[in-house]
Amino acid sequence: MLRELKADDSRFRAVIFRPGLNLLVADRTAASTDDQSRNAVGKTSAVELIHFLLGAEKTPLVTRRENKETTFELVMDWPSAPGGRLSVHRSGKNHAKVHVDPDILGHEPDALIQRGGTITVKEWRSALERELFGIREPDKALSGRLLLGFYLRRTEKNGFAEALKPNTPTSRHLATANLCHLFGMDWSLAARYGELADREQIRKKLGQATDDPVWKDIVGKSGDLRGQLTVVDRRISDLREQIADFQVVPEYEEIRREAERVNSRIRELSEADVVDRRNLADIERSIGESGEPGHDYLERAYEELGVLLGDQVRARFDQVEEFHRAVVRNRRQYLDEEAAVLRERLAASERERGELGERQAALLRTLNEGGALDTLTVMQGALAKEEAQREYLRRRLDAARTLEQSRRQIDQEKAALEEEVQRDIDDRREQEQQASLLFNRFAEYLYGDARAPYLAFQAKRSHLDIELKLEADDSTGISNMKVFCFDLTWAVVAHRAGRGPDFLVHDSKLYDGVDERQVARALELAVQVTREEGMQYIVTMNSDDLAKAERLGFDADPYVVEPRLNDSEHGGLFGFRF
Incomplete structure (x- = not known):
């Protein structure tokens, strides 16, 4: 779990987290004008800082002049550390290094140059992959940073646009492979869809290149190359006949x-x-x-x-x-x-x-x-040149045929992969049922059973589809709550199996446009699930969105964490306005 977010700047308002539901609330003060907004008080910044301290690339938030010298700190549970806690320190000025206390990498005490608990960002990411997600062998398809993108969806990265992707630029196949890891499905099969898609994309580009006047002489089409080979073969035959009859x-x-x-x-x-x-x-x-x-x-x-x-x-x-x-x-x-x-x-x-x-x-x-002998030599040189040209054309013809045949080969591999993935889904029916029942339970808690919610894995020709169904799910509010139910589902499944951490963080963007009854039910559900599973759910909210739930009887007071942010001069997370 995440325990505390703080900084060495005395103005920074440290946030202390606890197990279960954590509400980081932004109030609107009575003195606020219409020009003032709670969009600048630090709700989203808190999520960005946690990301930064968990190995994300530097962001303008930490490198801007006001924050560049500040060292931020995240205290979190780390079972393998003495005392079970770990403090992570990182600054915008020295963003390439991360200081952890205690030294979890166990540096040699007799080393000539003592590194202490200061490690590289790459080492820190590897440690997070091992400890949080159980990824022991590095693999390009699995990424701790991508997984953390699901656990801490960011408004800045458009993280709430698609339930199946943590941000817009992420490859669908890569995102699905990492979700499969959380669900306990065979993520390597999902990753193979991405490999086939990459090959198909390359094939399409090469196929387009055959029509380009610059590249056609490099790539070529098999029909053209066969014609050129016929001409070269005839020239070689004529030269060989002349050389055979030649007398010096x-x-x-x-x-x-x-x-x-x-x-x-x-x-x-x-x-x-x-x-x-x-x-x-x-x-x-x-x-x-x-x-x-x-x-x-x-x-x-x-x-x-x-x-x-x-x-x-x-x-x-x-x-x-x-x-x-x-x-x-x-x-x-x-x-x-x-x-x-x-x-x-x-x-x-x-x-x-x-x-x-x-x-x-x-x-x-x-x-x-x-x-003359030199005439014979010239003829033999011409023959060698034509034979080299023939070999070059043959290689190009082989490449062109491979390119033209690759479409059929890729289609065949897609069909075989589809069957293999479907067999794997059938073999892992228990994992799929567990996920589907959880999603159904969570969605029905919010909307009842009238919308017939379900989650299913479906092998398709071009990708592994994780289907999330809520009938009449075309509104923004319902789409956001589908993301909420989905995130809660995989987070619980992964935590139960030890494949993921015990925290989940959502920004206030998730609750934009959501009906007040669903806001109240989502918070109530978060309280129930985190208590049952021993987990932590952190969500930033504007006070008027929270008021929707309170009007329907949700008691928010036990879950609101300090400090309560507001839009006054010193009421934001950083204690000052940028």
Whole structure:
């Protein structure tokens, strides 16, 4: 049980708790104005401080300037400690450390550096899990802090929005697993729903990634990858066939250079032949045009002029004509010789070009049938690259198939888990009946049996469902009282089995919008249950909500703890207004 909440600031108004029902009440003073509110007197702050002292993360409440230097203290029962009590000290300034008195971790007295009772927050949380909840082996599915979120529901964390979750961000599967621990059900099965949900979420994200232009080349779809593999397989087959038929010619480079020289000589001969044929044609044309010289035209010319040529002149003409004939004969002989030379050169060129053509053909056949060693190396490198690409595509295809098959696998595992969970529920019928009867008893005490209240565990495909039923449970007030009955149920079940502490704390938010008859009955029920079970129920309340119960005959005086808070300057929990 929780015994006392205090601080080393003299203004702080220490709260002393006792077994059974504890009402931390906030009054509205007669001098209060409409602007003043009891929302700032410290009701919720008391719950926040208890959380902080039980291992919660630091909050603005303890780190703000007015409280940062203050060391807060919680005195609580701790059966394994000497005297059965433990004092827990923690401040906002040094929030990473917790001082416990006595030293429950049993530090070595001969250690060089004495830690005394100062421990880390992690060590303190582990101690709480062992002592309060019987969690001996750390497991990511069970959390002492999450469990304490149920035992001390906080308005700040929206803790009253859902009965099955201590705060909005908590995973449903994780919350259910921890509730199963309190109820004595197999919490590990409930946790497996969360693992499957995480896998399914990852699968969905990866599936969406296959349509993303950035990620599709990493993830891929099996159909696309199969098509790419077909193309790569064909390229590999072609390369392997080429390499198998490939012959390496040792003198490859020399043969290639000779082939180039032969080709160059063939071009030179062809170009020379063009010139020679043109020259031969000119010579043959010149030979055809050359003829014997004559002087008859001169005689006709002179006759027309009336001049008679003498024998002497005629003898001179004959000498000239003979000279010209000798010149023409010499020129024709020269042209015939030149033509013969050209014809012989063309014939020789044709013969050489024929021989060079045959040599060129032989060289090209050698090059086509074989190749250089570096060419073979390049081909082998290309083959290795294509084979590596094929292996990469195969791995991606395997991953894509696994991704596409994972949906069916997850569905199969969900179905198997659903059956396993249902068998476990059937095997633990006694625990389920105990919880259901308690919830039914508590809800009927508040509303009678007309609403047919019940609690049941139901295995479903995607989660383990803890169903809480109160007919016509759509109003805020009834929803809050369902949370009250549910919390009281698991708290009793866990306390009886030693799986949870003997205290339960609710903030005043729980009673907002609740009918006055249900407020009175809830407090009466809390008195009965805590007395029967040897437990403690701490609730913060505004005095006007408490007045609802008092008007129906509930005597609150024996359960109101000191101090009574109010909205005056020094009437709040901290003894001053922030």
